[in-house]
Amino acid sequence: xxxxxxxxxxxxxxxxxxxxxxxxxxxxxxxxxxxxxxxxxxxxxxxxxxxxxxxxxxxxxxxxxxxxxxxxxxxxxxxxxxxxxxxxxxxxxxxxxxxxxxxxxxxxxxxxxxxxxxxxxxxxxxxxxxxxxxxxxxxxxxxxxxxxxxxxxxxxxxxxxxxxxxxxxxxxxxxxxxxxxxxxxxxxxxxxxxxxxxxxxxxxxxxxxxxxxxxxxxxxxxxxxxxxxxxxxxxxxxxxxxxxxxxxxxxxxxxxxxxxxxxxxxxxxxxxxxxx
Amino acid sequence: xxxxxxxxxxxxxxxxxxxxxxxxxxxxxxxxxxxxxxxxxxxxxxxxxxxxxxxxxxxxxxxxxxxxxxxxxxxxxxxxxxxxxxxxxxxxxxxxxxxxxxxxxxxxxxxxxxxxxxxxxxxxxxxxxxxxxxxxxxxxxxxxxxxxxxxxxxxxxxxxxxxxxxxxxxxxxxxxxxxxxxxxxxxxxxxxxxxxxxxxxxxxxxxxxxxxxxxx
Numbered sequence: 001x002x003x004x005x006x007x008x009x010x011x012x013x014x015x016x017x018x019x020x021x022x023x024x025x026x027x028x029x030x031x032x033x034x035x036x037x038x039x040x041x042x043x044x045x046x047x048x049x050x051x052x053x054x055x056x057x058x059x060x061x062x063x064x065x066x067x068x069x070x071x072x073x074x075x076x077x078x079x080x081x082x083x084x085x086x087x088x089x090x091x092x093x094x095x096x097x098x099x100x101x102x103x104x105x106x107x108x109x110x111x112x113x114x115x116x117x118x119x120x121x122x123x124x125x126x127x128x129x130x131x132x133x134x135x136x137x138x139x140x141x142x143x144x145x146x147x148x149x150x151x152x153x154x155x156x157x158x159x160x161x162x163x164x165x166x167x168x169x170x171x172x173x174x175x176x177x178x179x180x181x182x183x184x185x186x187x188x189x190x191x192x193x194x195x196x197x198x199x200x201x202x203x204x205x206x207x208x209x210x211x212x213x214x215x216x217x218x219x220x221x222x223x224x225x226x227x228x229x230x231x232x233x234x235x236x237x238x239x240x241x242x243x244x245x246x247x248x249x250x251x252x253x254x255x256x257x258x259x260x261x262x263x264x265x266x267x268x269x270x271x272x273x274x275x276x
Numbered sequence: 277x278x279x280x281x282x283x284x285x286x287x288x289x290x291x292x293x294x295x296x297x298x299x300x301x302x303x304x305x306x307x308x309x310x311x312x313x314x315x316x317x318x319x320x321x322x323x324x325x326x327x328x329x330x331x332x333x334x335x336x337x338x339x340x341x342x343x344x345x346x347x348x349x350x351x352x353x354x355x356x357x358x359x360x361x362x363x364x365x366x367x368x369x370x371x372x373x374x375x376x377x378x379x380x381x382x383x384x385x386x387x388x389x390x391x392x393x394x395x396x397x398x399x400x401x402x403x404x405x406x407x408x409x410x411x412x413x414x415x416x417x418x419x420x421x422x423x424x425x426x427x428x429x430x431x432x433x434x435x436x437x438x439x440x441x442x443x444x445x446x447x448x449x450x451x452x453x454x455x456x457x458x459x460x461x462x463x464x465x466x467x468x469x470x471x472x473x474x475x476x477x478x479x480x481x482x483x484x485x486x487x488x489x490x491x492x
């Protein structure tokens with residue numbers, strides 16, 4: 001990629017801070033195990049996501065999909081194994097030739113490359129829409145108020161909510177709130193966007209608006225997406241890869257065409273016939 | 277027993293002075309209780325046990341000993357250790373410290389009431405800890421508990437006469453002094469009682485309105 005195209009990309013509303021869309025490995029899970037009490041949610045899981053790819057995780061509830069996103073966002077820590085993001089360990093640091101649990105500062109640096117949109121939106125109800133979006137760019141990335149606002153306005157346009165900048169989240173519909181949450185995550189210019197069942201809490205008639213925005217982002221930007229969803233049509237539409245989870249393991253992966261039309265595993269077939 | 281209106285008129289200048297001192301002690305004491313209580317509440321959420329437990333020890337100790345004893349302690353023992361404060365300052369510190377252990381519990385309830393998703397969103401955005409507290413968590417927590425905090429101001433108002441025992445001439449102190457000088461007791465004490473209800477009852481009503489507005 002030439003320096004020129006790098007520059008023009010940086011000015012776009014949604015571009016990773018460090019666009020490396022050469023298909024290199026961006027996320028790597030290495031023998032990651034996560035238990036809650038006696039329940040093993042992830043069982044020595046290995047998987048990788050290449051830069052720029054859109055990967056959808058499907059599978060029955062409780063199969064560990066959301067846990068993967070929460071591990072990447074450091075909302076929970078793995079019991080065993082390592083996670084790498086863009087070549088850096090997420091929850092570990094290399095010191096003296098060995099791996100030690102990472103300090104807060106290290107985690108913070110690596111985590112900046114990741115953004116997340118939650119099922120319940122989790123907007124800050126005490127802040128107007130504009131400040132929801134500018135809060136982190138100002139206080140984490142060190143942008144000036146003007147820069148952050150300009151960035152927020154671009155993003156509000158992208159999600160079609162320009163005229164709602166001065167409202168409080170509670171004055172918006174669920175679909176609008178979720179679109180603000182998408183803008184808020186993108187304002188940090190993450191390399192990876194994690195989408196955790198982002199339409200599950202929405203009234204059915206509001207789902208399409210949110211999915212349209214995400215489709216738009218998936219098709220017009222090079223951001224890497226990792227998505228847990230029950231919207232199979234959406235998954236088919238945006239995904240490069242679909243991973244089928246069951247009992248803490250990936251039992252099958254492939255292109256959406258393959259997984260949705262001719263899956264290898266009986267378990268996948270059962271699951272899809274239940275949800276489609 | 278007779279009621280002497282002249283004594284009432286006589287007492288009023290002292291009463292106004294006492295009222296000012298009462299309100300001053302209340303305002304400063306409340307400020308201290310709100311601030312210190314917040315500090316306790318936030319420290320008690322620390323991930324380090326070495327921070328949590330001394331705070332728990334101090335707050336439990338203060339909450340479970342009488343204010344009166346604490347006032348005497350501050351007034352008579354601190355000077356022995358070389359820390360001499362005016363009676364009013366000592367009273368303010370006593371009231372503020374004592375009530376901070378109650379407001380800490382109120383804040384704690386408010387903080388616990390903020391959904392986990394708010395912390396998670398702050399983490400996902402990498403907001404620094406102090407920013408998460410001051411911009412995200414506390415504004416939501418305090419909004420919820422503002423009426424409960426207000427209730428403690430009313431309670432504190434009714435405890436201000438206690439600082440009279442260390443020599444602060446607040447309303448009750450002035451009344452006692454007036455009666456010592458003139459042997460009129462009923463009039464000044466009655467006026468002080470009426471003053472308390474004239475302040476605290478409207479304050480309680482105001483808090484109820486506030487509660488309806490803020491706590492949804």
